[in-house]
Amino acid sequence: MDSKKLWESVLVDVEINVSKASFNTWFKDTFIYKLEDGVAYLSVPNAFVKQWMVDKYHGSILKSLRALSENIRSLDYIVNKSDVKREDQKIIKNIPESAGELPLSEFYINKDDNLNPKYTFDSFVIGPFNELAHAAAQAIIKKPGIVYNPLFIYGNTGHGKTHLIQAVGNYMKQNYPDSKIHYVTSEKFTVDYVNSVQNHKVNNFKEKYRKYDVLIMDDIQFFSNKQNTQEELFHLFNHLYENNKQIIFSSDKHPNYIQNLEDRLKSRFAAGMIVDIPAPDHESRTAILKAKLRFHNHVLSLEIIDYLAQTLSSNIRELEGALNTIICQARLKQKELTLNDVKNLIKNSASPKRNLSPKEIIKIIADFYNINEENIYEKTRKKEIIKPRQITMYILREDFNISYPSIGEKMGGRDHTTVIHSCEKIKNDLKFDSVLSQEINRIRAMLI
Amino acid sequence: MKVECIIEKLSKNILQAERIAGRNHSLPVINCILLEATKNSLIIRSTNLDLGVEITMPVKVVTEGSVAIPAGILGSFLSSISDDKTVILSVEENNLTVSTQKNQTHIKTYPKEDFPTIPVVMSDKTFKINAGEFVRGLKSVWYSSAISSMKAELSSVYVYCNDDEDIVFVATDSFRLAEKKIQTKKAKEFGSLLIPFKNIPEIIRVLEEINGEVQVNLEKNQISFSYDGVYITSRVIDGIFPDYKQIIPKGNTTEVVMLKQDFINSLKIANIFSNKLNQINIKALPSKKVFELQTKNSDVGDNTNTIDAVFSGEDVDINFNYKYIVDCLQSIESDSVSLSFNGISKPLVIRGVSDKSFLYLVMPMNK
Numbered sequence: 118m119d120s121k122k123l124w125e126s127v128l129v130d131v132e133i134n135v136s137k138a139s140f141n142t143w144f145k146d147t148f149i150y151k152l153e154d155g156v157a158y159l160s161v162p163n164a165f166v167k168q169w170m171v172d173k174y175h176g177s178i179l180k181s182l183r184a185l186s187e188n189i190r191s192l193d194y195i196v197n198k199s200d201v202k203r204e205d206q207k208i209i210k211n212i213p214e215s216a217g218e219l220p221l222s223e224f225y226i227n228k229d230d231n232l233n234p235k236y237t238f239d240s241f242v243i244g245p246f247n248e249l250a251h252a253a254a255q256a257i258i259k260k261p262g263i264v265y266n267p268l269f270i271y272g273n274t275g276h277g278k279t280h281l282i283q284a285v286g287n288y289m290k291q292n293y294p295d296s297k298i299h300y301v302t303s304e305k306f307t308v309d310y311v312n313s314v315q316n317h318k319v320n321n322f323k324e325k326y327r328k329y330d331v332l333i334m335d336d337i338q339f340f341s342n343k344q345n346t347q348e349e350l351f352h353l354f355n356h357l358y359e360n361n362k363q364i365i366f367s368s369d370k371h372p373n374y375i376q377n378l379e380d381r382l383k384s385r386f387a388a389g390m391i392v393d394i395p396a397p398d399h400e401s402r403t404a405i406l407k408a409k410l411r412f413h414n415h416v417l418s419l420e421i422i423d424y425l426a427q428t429l430s431s432n433i434r435e436l437e438g439a440l441n442t443i444i445c446q447a448r449l450k451q452k453e454l455t456l457n458d459v460k461n462l463i464k465n466s467a468s469p470k471r472n473l474s475p476k477e478i479i480k481i482i483a484d485f486y487n488i489n490e491e492n493i494y495e496k497t498r499k500k501e502i503i504k505p506r507q508i509t510m511y512i513l514r515e516d517f518n519i520s521y522p523s524i525g526e527k528m529g530g531r532d533h534t535t536v537i538h539s540c541e542k543i544k545n546d547l548k549f550d551s552v553l554s555q556e557i558n559r560i561r562a563m564l565i
Numbered sequence: 566m567k568v569e570c571i572i573e574k575l576s577k578n579i580l581q582a583e584r585i586a587g588r589n590h591s592l593p594v595i596n597c598i599l600l601e602a603t604k605n606s607l608i609i610r611s612t613n614l615d616l617g618v619e620i621t622m623p624v625k626v627v628t629e630g631s632v633a634i635p636a637g638i639l640g641s642f643l644s645s646i647s648d649d650k651t652v653i654l655s656v657e658e659n660n661l662t663v664s665t666q667k668n669q670t671h672i673k674t675y676p677k678e679d680f681p682t683i684p685v686v687m688s689d690k691t692f693k694i695n696a697g698e699f700v701r702g703l704k705s706v707w708y709s710s711a712i713s714s715m716k717a718e719l720s721s722v723y724v725y726c727n728d729d730e731d732i733v734f735v736a737t738d739s740f741r742l743a744e745k746k747i748q749t750k751k752a753k754e755f756g757s758l759l760i761p762f763k764n765i766p767e768i769i770r771v772l773e774e775i776n777g778e779v780q781v782n783l784e785k786n787q788i789s790f791s792y793d794g795v796y797i798t799s800r801v802i803d804g805i806f807p808d809y810k811q812i813i814p815k816g817n818t819t820e821v822v823m824l825k826q827d828f829i830n831s832l833k834i835a836n837i838f839s840n841k842l843n844q845i846n847i848k849a850l851p852s853k854k855v856f857e858l859q860t861k862n863s864d865v866g867d868n869t870n871t872i873d874a875v876f877s878g879e880d881v882d883i884n885f886n887y888k889y890i891v892d893c894l895q896s897i898e899s900d901s902v903s904l905s906f907n908g909i910s911k912p913l914v915i916r917g918v919s920d921k922s923f924l925y926l927v928m929p930m931n932k
Binding site for chain 1: 593
């Protein structure tokens with residue numbers, strides 16, 4: 118039995134006989150330092166613990182030790198604060214190493230700037246959908262801090278925002294080695310800030326972020342509702358902006374639609390350039406697939422590429438995931454995959470739009486608000502009915518592109534102006550009602 | 566247990582012990598103080614498992630015994646009593662009864678068996694040191710320690726003996742550094758040690774009460790001070806303090822000497838207008854014989870003020886954190902201070918004029 122196991126068994130004995138609080142106070146960070154000539158040397162974190170062990174637990178620990186291992190005769194104590202700590206740190210460091218298993222490890226992330234070298238302009242596929250954003254990024258790397266400052270890129274998840282902004286960072290790093298570049302997610306920024314407040318080190322936090330020449334901040338929609346972090350961002354922004362340091366933001370929404378974002382921030386974002394990256398069109402998706410295939414050194418028939426581009430329409434990340442699955446399968450089976458194989462493989466990852474009839478949609482929305490389906494068709498002005506009804510019209514119009522008159526007809530013979538009014542109303546309410554937007558998002562999730 | 570003693574003395578000792586007792590420790594007895602009556606003295610103990618104190622005071626003991634009570638209660642009670650000279654403490658069942666002429670108090674007790682023992686430092690390394698001098702050394706530097714405990718060495722005060730047999734106290738948080746030398750006869754025996762910054766205020770408070778010499782016992786992990794019934798022991802850190810000597814600039818490019826009080830007054834004014842970063846701009850211009858402090862806060866306003874000073878060297882325009890500069894001035898004993906600049910990105914050295922014992926280093930802020 119090695120000393121670690123031995124000590125664990127002793128602790129089990131001890132834990133039964135003492136209260137939880139005393140156990141945590143006295144036995145935390147203790148371990149057997151070494152076993153030598155029948156003497157067990159117990160490492161304890163400080164002299165108080167040592168004294169207490171000697172006074173209170175010496176007899177019972179020794180008894181347990183002897184019961185478990187016959188050749189232990191006596192017990193001694195070593196105060197060993199620093200070693201314990203070092204060991205803890207080692208354990209923490211070891212975890213990521215053993216968990217990082219497969220080839221991606223070559224893409225280490227630089228700790229200073231947080232940039233992932235995987236994202237470069239070379240691997241960025243330009244299509245009609247993102248050429249404006251790409252052009253803006255190109256302008257920035259020629260004259261950082263001067264042309265479009267800040268650059269604000271928004272678009273849905275998986276449209277390549279992170280790739281583009283990190284590519285700017287990586288390019289700058291290579292071509293202006295002296296400039297300090299930093300990529301940070303809004304979440305990391307918030308955590309940093311909160312920690313600095315907790316540790317009374319706000320100044321360090323400020324100094325840390327103010328020294329950068331290029332600051333790239335990803336997913337800033339998560340700043341909504343975080344007033345103090347927003348304020349800090351505001352000051353940081355002003356500082357960097359005044360000193361002509363380039364700032365790049367990304368978000369999944371236009372700044373004006375980020376809930377609870379302070380106006381002064383919105384207006385500052387608008388001062389530079391705001392670019393949208395919409396969903397990639399079919400040709401771009403095909404081009405992206407081809408680029409990824411080249412990167413993986415793999416060949417797929419045009420038919421399959423076309424099928425993938427067709428089915429996985431909205432999200433480049435999904436496209437990449439599906440492609441990885443296919444390549445992995447092909448390598449595993451060591452043969453070319455047919456179109457049918459591919460269809461089978463990605464039937465789960467693809468999310469083709471379900472063909473819902475307006476009736477089914479109405480049912481889903483009625484269920485969501487816990488009202489009777491019939492009520493939606495009725496001509497009642499009860500508040501709890503009006504809202505679901507208007508949302509139904511809004512969704513039918515926005516997501517399913519049904520014409521106003523035909524929506525009116527399906528909603529129990531209403532006039533098309535009623536429908537227009539409802540859609541406008543929801544659209545307006547969405548701008549400041551975050552609860553409503555959450556509800557609609559949840560409904561939309563059910564409709565996919 | 567039953568004892569009778571003078572309120573004033575008891576109150577002072579209890580308050581001292583209560584300050585050290587743990588706060589919100591998961592083991593409730595750590596948040597207590599222990600009173601123990603033996604023969605003809607009362608022993609008061611408290612600890613937060615980092616620092617421990619034991620105070621022995623002579624009292625009239627009727628029956629021996631001991632009791633653990635929550636810290637804070639007895640102290641605040643005793644310090645507000647003025648109706649009597651003496652107080653009687655006695656234990657009845659699970660209560661400590663505190664009675665004076667007009668007051669009758671019961672304080673809940675905790676199981677005293679769980680109260681930790683204060684470690685006794687037993688080593689050959691024992692010597693006496695002047696308590697006042699030791700406190701002066703600690704006070705001159707401890708504010709410069711790092712508050713966070715990421716690096717144990719930086720969140721402690723480094724005390725060691727140098728070649729001239731002075732005891733040297735050093736603390737740094739890597740933005741500024743304070744060093745104080747104290748001359749004493751017994752420096753040699755000190756060797757070197759790191760006292761955790763957290764424990765310094767309590768050590769200072771206890772040692773401040775002491776006139777004359779205090780007995781010091783030192784071993785690898787623990788240091789203790791004992792004097793006339795008071796025993797305090799602290800953990801010491803097992804680590805290596807950074808080699809700070811090499812960052813102290815040898816010469817200087819600009820030197821300014823001024824009255825300390827003038828400098829303090831100007832800093833106070835400047836601080837009113839300092840911004841969130843506490844940034845203060847210092848212009849030392851020997852060419853124009855101008856020493857100027859400037860602060861700006863876009864929400865409040867700005868201020869520029871000048872100080873009469875004696876100059877030598879080159880012009881320099883540099884920014885600092887106000888707080889870091891003002892911190893050190895309390896530790897400078899002479900009437901005038903000298904600021905030695907070494908260019909924009911090099912540390913500023915602050916010293917008392919004709920006082921070699923104290924040295925303070927502060928890094929400038931960039932932009």
